[in-house]
Amino acid sequence: QVQLQESGPGLVKPSQTLSLTCTVSGGAISTGTYYWSWIRQPAGKGLEWIGRVYTSGNTNYNPSLKSRLTISVDTSKNQFSLQLNSVTAADTAVYYCARGPNSNNWYSVDYWGQGTLVTVSS
Amino acid sequence: QSALTQPTSVSGSPGQSITISCTGTSSDVGSYNYVSWYQQHPGKAPKLMINGVSNRPSGVSHRFSGSKSGNTASLTISGLQAEDEADYYCTSYTSNTTVYVFGTGTKVTVL
Numbered sequence: 301q302v303q304l305q306e307s308g309p310g311l312v313k314p315s316q317t318l319s320l321t322c323t324v325s326g327g328a329i330s331t332g333t334y335y336w337s338w339i340r341q342p343a344g345k346g347l348e349w350i351g352r353v354y355t356s357g358n359t360n361y362n363p364s365l366k367s368r369l370t371i372s373v374d375t376s377k378n379q380f381s382l383q384l385n386s387v388t389a390a391d392t393a394v395y396y397c398a399r400g401p402n403s404n405n406w407y408s409v410d411y412w413g414q415g416t417l418v419t420v421s422s
Numbered sequence: 423q424s425a426l427t428q429p430t431s432v433s434g435s436p437g438q439s440i441t442i443s444c445t446g447t448s449s450d451v452g453s454y455n456y457v458s459w460y461q462q463h464p465g466k467a468p469k470l471m472i473n474g475v476s477n478r479p480s481g482v483s484h485r486f487s488g489s490k491s492g493n494t495a496s497l498t499i500s501g502l503q504a505e506d507e508a509d510y511y512c513t514s515y516t517s518n519t520t521v522y523v524f525g526t527g528t529k530v531t532v533l
Contacts, residue, residue: 337522346425346527347460347468347511349520360521396467401522406474407456407515412467 302326304397304413312391312420318384322397322413323377330355330375334402337409338371338382340393348393352401353380387420394418426451426512426525433531434502442528444495444512450523452493456515459488459497463508471510472497499530507532 308320322336329336337352351361353371361369365384373380384391394417400409427445434440444451444459451457457475460468470479472488475495485500495514499506512525 347462347524349513349522349524352522363519401456401458401513401515406458406477407454407522408458408470408473408513409460409468410470410473410479412469415467 302399302411304399304411306395306397306413306416308416308418310417310419312387312418313422314388314420315386318382318387318391318418318420320382320395320397320416320418321379322381323379324399325378328375329373329378329380333404334399335360336373336380337398337400339396339398339409339412341396341415342390342393350382350384350395389420392418392420424523426514426523428510428512428525428528430526431529431531433533434499435533436502436504438502439498439500440502440530442497442499442510442512442530444497444514444525446493446495446514446516446523448493449518450514450516451490451495453517454515455490457488457490457495458513459486460511460513461506461508462511468511502532504532506530 303325335352338350368385370383394415396415397413398409399411401407459472462468476488
């Protein structure tokens, strides 16, 4: 059973960089042909796909965040990470890491972390 | 890339059937059978309920079914139960640079 766990600071100051790590357990992150994503959800609002990384390091980003965004993978640690630069209050949200979307699973996201709240405030 | 359009809320009585729509465009829902549906209870991570328009992952109740016609996908919940009260989101692959897009979300209330 694949499990994902987000970790990182819960409070980030405006204009600084938000950094989160997702640790995958229950299997090697490099096993199979999987993408790994970050998804966020502001309080009381809907889900927004941030971007995804393949185990080779290839990425796809949401164009609305692309200029501030880096998603990377470290297969030796079974982790992938998110860096979002120049944050504002609008980046305050629960951030989820997840497996997918993958073409071998109908472009669905099948495993999710529990989510971590990141607040942008001085 | 705009989000897929869903009704804000849908309600029904226990035992009834309800349907949630998800309207996209020819760049996403209309051209690909890559529509998924997720259920999210308050304070919890979303759970995959349907993928590939109408496939039910293992462990998902047969009361949940999906379909698609043109640019609109639908999720039907039959025999509505109290535990079905949650938010539901559709998603789709898109040929736009966004790659993946969520719906606006629908709150299901069991009366």
